[in-house]
Amino acid sequence: MDHLQAMRLYTRIVELGSFSRASEQLDLPRASATQIIKQLEAHLGTRLLLRTTRQVRPTLDGDAYYQRCVSILADIDDMEASFSQxxxxxxxxxxxxxxxxxxxxxxxxxxxxxxxxxxxxxxxxxxxxxxxxxxxxxxxxxxxxxxxxxxxLVARPLGRLEQLSCASADYLARHGTPHTLDDLDAHRMVDYLSASSGKSIPLEFTDAAAIVTRSLPSTVAVNNGDAYVAACEAGFGIVQMPRYHVTRQLTAGTLVEVLPDHRPPSLPLTVLYxxxxxxxxxxxxxxxxxxxxxxxxx
Incomplete structure (x- = not known):
């Protein structure tokens, strides 16, 4: 039995919860994967996996073995990578x-x-x-x-994205331009729904050192950034977006920044693995x- 191969296969089975998917990722026949795990369990003298028709999950011993395997394999990969092409x-x-x-x-x-x-x-x-x-x-x-x-997950910060509030030139011609937060009472917004919770996300404005949230009446609700900008361009109300998402429209004049003295807080950009x-x-x-x-x- 190739112990390193068995350890790599075992960790993938635990992580994917499936013999079939793990064997596919490692380019092994399903029958070979099953045989390797049987040999590994026999070699260790303990049962590592609990199998049902719908799920594969580790036993208590299997979970402890998985944690050690992850650590050992990471050390091996790190050592080999430092010397490899x-x-x-x-x-x-x-x-x-x-x-x-x-x-x-x-x-x-x-x-x-x-x-x-x-x-x-x-x-x-x-x-x-x-x-x-x-x-x-x-x-x-x-x-x-x-x-x-x-x-x-491990998170590595990449920076922060400046946000702003904007509306279409046509919308502002019809409703006027807000100059204070109180002016928002006469305005509407495009409602943005969280993709994870489905809940409406209110507008946020900085006022001195505080963050002020406002929810305005809306006709259209979306859960996608491109649709959010498109609804703003169509004149449905105020939106808040990272600047990069509306740079072209601001330059063309189809969208106009409003309340620049009360910009929303910037957003962190992160890479995770x-x-x-x-x-x-x-x-x-x-x-x-x-x-x-x-x-x-x-």
């Missing part, structure tokens, strides 16, 4: 998840620079606003905008490139 010349498939607007407006225009610097890295970019399970979905890292909820997985050279150089990219933009 991959450390000097990163290569392989890199899977990244982020929001659509961040991908389209910030990352994609700069990405040729990264690909020219690391031509052996292939990027697979998934676009979503939902919270994903990185380990189960095989994603190396995610970019997230906003305050983070409690997470077992699993803490129990070895940070491969390709992930490491991508995160370093992101940090450099956003430091230059700041």
């Amino acid at each position: 991959a450390a000097r010349d990163p290569r392989g498939r890199l899977k990244v998840d982020m929001s659509g607007s961040l991908c389209r407006l910030l990352l994609m225009p700069a990405l040729p620079e990264f690909c020219a610097r690391y031509p052996l890295i292939g990027l697979e970019i998934s676009v979503s606003d939902r919270q994903i399970d990185l380990v189960r979905e095989g994603v190396d890292c995610v970019l997230r905008i906003g305050e983070l909820r409690d997470s077992a 699993p803490q129990n997985r070895h940070l491969s050279p390709r992930v490491r150089v991508f995160i370093e490139w992101l940090q450099d990219l956003f430091s230059r933009q700041g």
Whole structure:
């Protein structure tokens, strides 16, 4: 029995909750994966996994063994990477998840620079606003905008994104331009619904050292950033967005910033990756490139 292969297979089964998916990821026949785990359990003299028709999960001994395997495999990967060609010349498939607007407006225009610097890295970019399970979905890292909820992921800050309030020129011609927070009583907003909770997110304004929240009447509610901007352009009311998302419209004059003295608080931009997985050279150089990219933009 190849002990390292057995350990890698076992950790993937625990993380994915499936023999089939783990064997597919490691390019092993399902029958071989089953036989390897049987040999591993026999060698250790204990049962590692509880199997049902719907689920595979570790026993108490299996969970303890999994934690040791993750630590041992990370040390081995780190040692090998420090001496391997991959450390000097990163290569392989890199899977990244982020929001659509961040991908389209910030990352994609700069990405040729990264690909020219690391031509052996292939990027697979998934676009979503939902919270994903990185380990189960095989994603190396995610970019997230906003305050983070409690997470077992490792978070690396990339910077902060300036936000502003704006409305369409047509809307302001019809309703007037607000100059104070009290003027908002005569205005409407485009309602933004949280993709995770479905709840409406109120507008936020800075007033001296305080944050003031306001919920205005609305006709349209959306749960997507591009639809949010489109609704604002169509004249449905005030929105609040990171500046990068509306730079083109502000330059063209179709959208106009309002209440610039009471801008919303800036939003943190963070890259996250699993803490129990070895940070491969390709992930490491991508995160370093992101940090450099956003430091230059700041």
